[in-house]
Amino acid sequence: MVSLMDEQSFSLADLMGKKLTLQKGDCVFCQGQMFDSVYLIGAGSLKTYNLNSTGKEGVTGFYFQGDIVGFSGMDMGYHPCFAKALEPTQVYKILFHEMEDLSALEPFWARQVLQIMSRQIRENQRLIALLGSRSERKIASFLLGLSAKFNAEVSSAEFFKLTMSRNDIAAYLGVSGETVSRTLTQFHKKGYIQVKGKEVSILSFSALQQLNV
Amino acid sequence: MVSLMDEQSFSLADLMGKKLTLQKGDCVFCQGQMFDSVYLIGAGSLKTYNLNSTGKEGVTGFYFQGDIVGFSGMDMGYHPCFAKALEPTQVYKILFHEMEDLSALEPFWARQVLQIMSRQIRENQRLIALLGSRSERKIASFLLGLSAKFNAEVSSAEFFKLTMSRNDIAAYLGVSGETVSRTLTQFHKKGYIQVKGKEVSILSFSALQQLNV
DNA sequence: CGAACCCTTGATTGATGTCAACATACGTGG
DNA sequence: CCACGTATGTTGACATCAATCAAGGGTTCG
Numbered sequence: 001m002v003s004l005m006d007e008q009s010f011s012l013a014d015l016m017g018k019k020l021t022l023q024k025g026d027c028v029f030c031q032g033q034m035f036d037s038v039y040l041i042g043a044g045s046l047k048t049y050n051l052n053s054t055g056k057e058g059v060t061g062f063y064f065q066g067d068i069v070g071f072s073g074m075d076m077g078y079h080p081c082f083a084k085a086l087e088p089t090q091v092y093k094i095l096f097h098e099m100e101d102l103s104a105l106e107p108f109w110a111r112q113v114l115q116i117m118s119r120q121i122r123e124n125q126r127l128i129a130l131l132g133s134r135s136e137r138k139i140a141s142f143l144l145g146l147s148a149k150f151n152a153e154v155s156s157a158e159f160f161k162l163t164m165s166r167n168d169i170a171a172y173l174g175v176s177g178e179t180v181s182r183t184l185t186q187f188h189k190k191g192y193i194q195v196k197g198k199e200v201s202i203l204s205f206s207a208l209q210q211l212n213v
Numbered sequence: 214m215v216s217l218m219d220e221q222s223f224s225l226a227d228l229m230g231k232k233l234t235l236q237k238g239d240c241v242f243c244q245g246q247m248f249d250s251v252y253l254i255g256a257g258s259l260k261t262y263n264l265n266s267t268g269k270e271g272v273t274g275f276y277f278q279g280d281i282v283g284f285s286g287m288d289m290g291y292h293p294c295f296a297k298a299l300e301p302t303q304v305y306k307i308l309f310h311e312m313e314d315l316s317a318l319e320p321f322w323a324r325q326v327l328q329i330m331s332r333q334i335r336e337n338q339r340l341i342a343l344l345g346s347r348s349e350r351k352i353a354s355f356l357l358g359l360s361a362k363f364n365a366e367v368s369s370a371e372f373f374k375l376t377m378s379r380n381d382i383a384a385y386l387g388v389s390g391e392t393v394s395r396t397l398t399q400f401h402k403k404g405y406i407q408v409k410g411k412e413v414s415i416l417s418f419s420a421l422q423q424l425n426v
Numbered sequence: 427c428g429a430a431c432c433c434t435t436g437a438t439t440g441a442t443g444t445c446a447a448c449a450t451a452c453g454t455g456g
Numbered sequence: 457c458c459a460c461g462t463a464t465g466t467t468g469a470c471a472t473c474a475a476t477c478a479a480g481g482g483t484t485c486g
Contacts, residue, residue, distance in 0.1 A: 048338075050342055052342075058341075058342035058343075058344075058345075060338040060341050060342055061338065061341070071330070071331050071334050072331065072334045072335040072338055073331075073335075074327060074328065074331035075328045075329075075331040075332040075335060076335065080335060080338070080339075081338070100320065100323065100324060100327075107313065107317055110313065110316060110317065110323070111313065113327075114287060114313075114326075114330075115287065115288045116288075117284070117327075117330045117331075117334065118284050118285065118286075118287035118288040118330075119288040120334055121284050121285045121330065121333055121334060121337065122285040122286075122288060122289065122293055124334065124337035124338065124341060125261075125273040125274065125285055125293070125294070125337065126293075127341055127344075128271075128273050128274070128337060128340055128341065128385075129263055129265075129271035129273055130271075130387075131271075131340075131344060131385075131386065131387025132271070132383075132384065132386075132387030132388065132475095133387075134441070134442090135441085135442070165463090165464065165465085166464075166465060166466095167464080167465090170345075171345070172341075172344075173344065173345075174343075174344025174345030174346075175345060175442075175443085176345075176442070176443050176444075177464090177465080178442085178443075178444085178465090178466080178467080179441095179442060179443075180465095181465060181466050181467080182442095182466080182467080184466095185466075185467085197450090197451080197465090345443095347473075347474090348473085348474070378431090378432065378433090379432075379433065379434095380432080380433095388474075388475085389474070389475055389476075390432090390433080391433095391434080391435085391474085391475075391476085392473095392474060392475080393433095394433060394434050394435080395434080395435080395474095397434095398434075398435085410433090410482095410483085
């Protein structure tokens with residue numbers, strides 16, 4: 001996979017984007033804030049979430065190195081969600097009108113942006129297709145997706161870190177935090193995964209894939 | 214809202230896209246098929262869905278006039294879903310590499326494409342945020358979203374037509390067909406909506422919005 | 427006109443949310 | 457470095473929503 005973090009585009013990002021360093025809990029942008037930029041993630045991870053009138057968080061996505069966060073604000077002109085760092089994180093701020101200009105100038109960049117948006121649409125639709133399935137399957141799919149993402153883009157370590165809390169995962173998949181806990185220990189007891197706090201390793205991809213259907 | 218169906222871009226679409234006429238049930242593309250085009254909808258409506266190994270349909274989206282369908286296939290190089298007409302429908306086939314060329318030449322077009330993709334990301338995330346909520350709320354949100362879309366883009370008629378079946382709605386929202394039926398009649402009894410087969414009219418937006426939270 | 431599909435409604439069952447208690451990890455300040 | 461307090465995670469008991477099964481009516485299309 002060609003990534004925006006490859007050398008060629010890294011220089012592009014450097015050119016156009018102001019580099020921001022975030023601590024855990026810092027927000028890149030807030031729900032309702034005016035849209036003028038998107039953010040390319042250089043390192044770390046973010047979650048996007050919105051608050052409904054009851055104050056409950058709905059997590060709409062997790063973002064890692066090479067992802068761009070903030071596109072959902074483009075068409076309405078304001079961000080419909082918060083974007084908050086899950087760990088120390090670096091992002092490159094990309095002013096939207098500069099990105100548009102560059103699209104006209106640099107075909108490689110334009111194609112990369114479309115690729116990233118397309119990937120996001122596909123990933124969102126993968127989740128939507130899970131909407132009706134049981135929590136076991138949702139969580140299996142979540143682990144497999146995360147593992148694929150990490151192996152492809154971040155590292156090939158056996159263990160990967162869940163930088164988000166169990167409740168974040170729960171709010172993302174539309175289940176309760178307790179169900180996430182229960183299902184993880186269930187997977188562990190069946191020998192599908194190994195869990196050490198926030199570190200997870202998949203022992204049987206096939207078993208999870210079978211649940212995933 | 215500026216739409217791709219406005220005069221200026223209509224001529225663009227005419228220029229680049231071969232016009233296809235579909236009957237109800239016809240597929241624009243199939244799951245697994247190679248990606249080379251996206252499709253701008255001129256009239257009618259489509260659903261996208263995928264089949265899992267058990268043969269069960271998971272509906273990932275509904276698309277109407279002015280939407281572009283097929284972006285989810287871009288980054289992997291093949292379509293991860295079917296796109297099937299829900300009624301007599303017209304689409305403009307847009308070869309992807311031609312779209313890229315035109316985007317480089319025509320900033321207006323490039324911006325429109327980004328807008329449409331952004332809207333789709335936002336709409337998908339709105340659904341994802343509903344993942345954990347009760348079916349009542351899911352269906353209320355679905356009706357409100359559809360109503361907004363129709364009023365904005367298709368017509369301002371009081372009634373709008375559900376071109377998809379109850380089971381399609383169910384598969385989209387991750388509930389059972391029976392639950393869709395029951396909830397609609399419940400809304401009807403409470404005076405929130407009027408239902409005549411596939412025609413629906415919203416009598417109390419506020420009541421539905423309150424459920425929507 | 428028949429057959430297939432779609433929709434509605436009822437009864438039952440099962441999965442999962444909620445509540446509660448406890449355990450563990452984390453961060454902060456002494 | 458320890459001690460405390462808070463946030464996060466785990467586990468159990470129970471309640472509830474919605475899936476499933478089933479039956480019947482309605483609609484569409486060949």
